[in-house]
Amino acid sequence: MLLGCIGDDFTGSSDLGNTLTKAGMRSVQYVGVPDRPAEAGVEAGIVALKSRSLPVAEAVRQSLAALDWLMAQGCEQILFKYCSTFDSTPEGNIGPVAEALADRLGAEQVIFCPAFPAAGRTVYQGHLFVGDRLLSESGMENHPLTPMTDPDLRRWLARQVQGEVGHVAAAQVFGGPQAIRAAFAASGARHLICDAIRDEDLLALGRAAQGHPLVTGGSGIAMGLPEAFRSAGRLSGAAGGWRGQKGRAVVLSGSCSNATRGQVAAHAGPSLPVRIEALMADEITSRCATEWSLAQEGLPLVYSSAEPEAVRAAQERFGREAVAEKVEGFFAESARALVAHGVTRLITAGGETSGAVVEALAPAALEIGPEIAPGVPCLRAGPDLVLALKSGNFGGPDFFAEAEAMLGRDA
Numbered sequence: 001m002l003l004g005c006i007g008d009d010f011t012g013s014s015d016l017g018n019t020l021t022k023a024g025m026r027s028v029q030y031v032g033v034p035d036r037p038a039e040a041g042v043e044a045g046i047v048a049l050k051s052r053s054l055p056v057a058e059a060v061r062q063s064l065a066a067l068d069w070l071m072a073q074g075c076e077q078i079l080f081k082y083c084s085t086f087d088s089t090p091e092g093n094i095g096p097v098a099e100a101l102a103d104r105l106g107a108e109q110v111i112f113c114p115a116f117p118a119a120g121r122t123v124y125q126g127h128l129f130v131g132d133r134l135l136s137e138s139g140m141e142n143h144p145l146t147p148m149t150d151p152d153l154r155r156w157l158a159r160q161v162q163g164e165v166g167h168v169a170a171a172q173v174f175g176g177p178q179a180i181r182a183a184f185a186a187s188g189a190r191h192l193i194c195d196a197i198r199d200e201d202l203l204a205l206g207r208a209a210q211g212h213p214l215v216t217g218g219s220g221i222a223m224g225l226p227e228a229f230r231s232a233g234r235l236s237g238a239a240g241g242w243r244g245q246k247g248r249a250v251v252l253s254g255s256c257s258n259a260t261r262g263q264v265a266a267h268a269g270p271s272l273p274v275r276i277e278a279l280m281a282d283e284i285t286s287r288c289a290t291e292w293s294l295a296q297e298g299l300p301l302v303y304s305s306a307e308p309e310a311v312r313a314a315q316e317r318f319g320r321e322a323v324a325e326k327v328e329g330f331f332a333e334s335a336r337a338l339v340a341h342g343v344t345r346l347i348t349a350g351g352e353t354s355g356a357v358v359e360a361l362a363p364a365a366l367e368i369g370p371e372i373a374p375g376v377p378c379l380r381a382g383p384d385l386v387l388a389l390k391s392g393n394f395g396g397p398d399f400f401a402e403a404e405a406m407l408g409r410d411a
């Protein structure tokens, strides 16, 4: 294994797997820290954690355990993958995890770049944009777990770390790898927020970070990392043959992000809305949702996705953590029951939701298949089970139908 990756959620890790696979690395996504060595031939190993919303100390502990396993597999560079919308709170977890990994690896400088231009995320003047909106006006300010209320990544990261935060500006990034390296050297700061607005900026940053033991960012920053291994003749170039999966498909959506709400509204098949009041009172259970799904024709959608006002009202009434726990438990149990009843294609929307579902299904590793939409690949979780784990804000309005079709198709 050459490149070791630690993802702070499961959907984000599959997004990263998609990027690395497209860039020609044989990549495998592991669900949690494996308890055995990696199989031979894996060039990029992604340990997917569900650490984005954990208490800081626990997120750090799990990330260091992932690091230890990756180093034991021989990794020469580590990538810490977080969300392209920098999902975190003023306490963490991005800063503390990155700092702990840097300390363990002896990394003097660490770059931070969540940009993912294909999905509309760009960093300019240290500020994160989603399309033409600042992060804090993009809908992310209403996120149920990590509301992003400040688009200035330098300021946000500075609240999370002990070391100094510096900035590599677009003008320096446009100058290419050498100019970027000069900017790294000129800055005394340990943590560097890097501007990037185009794929070529990410490629240049990746090249400039050659030799850095630790790189952090969204999946975009991974585009430039395989090149160092390729140019040294260390990639096999072997592409795995993807096999699609026939059979029943179901969509489970606990994501309240703008894109998901649009996809729920556009869904042409049967839909089962899950109201939080009904869920908290056990008036709707995973058993009802499973029975309902199995009785439908077409592509059934079970969703708790709701408008920001409804999310806020539910959190005020029942408590944020209690609601999240109940919703995630509901989707996890539903997924388990659906698969036990012969569902072979599961499409999940939302990072936390997908994480809960994958933990419930407990596959040891996920094979990465073709791309459904930017950032979302097909995944094989077992001989008869394929998944699409959609990050909240990814995918066009018809994503659910597109995912069903793509999961059924051979490459």
Ligand SMILES: Nc1ncnc2c1ncn2[C@@H]1O[C@H](COP(=O)(O)OP(=O)(O)OP(=O)(O)O)[C@@H](O)[C@H]1O
Pocket: 011, 143, 144, 145, 254, 255, 256, 257, 260, 276, 304, 305, 306, 310, 311, 312, 314, 315, 323, 324, 325, 327, 328, 349, 350, 351, 352, 353, 354, 390, 391, 392, 393
């Ligand atoms: N109707 C609702 N009211 C309150 N909270 C909800 C509701 N529906 C879902 N939730 C909770 O909101 C959170 C949504 O997070 P999740 O990560 O699944 O989606 P997302 O934030 O859109 O995705 P991503 O993290 O990929 O951007 C979950 O913890 C879920 O349990």
Ligand SMILES: O=C(O)[C@@H](O)C(=O)CO
Pocket: 009, 011, 012, 013, 015, 016, 082, 083, 084, 085, 116, 218, 219, 351, 375, 391, 392
């Ligand atoms: O980077 C992204 O936006 C995604 O891979 C993700 O992590 C959302 O959960």
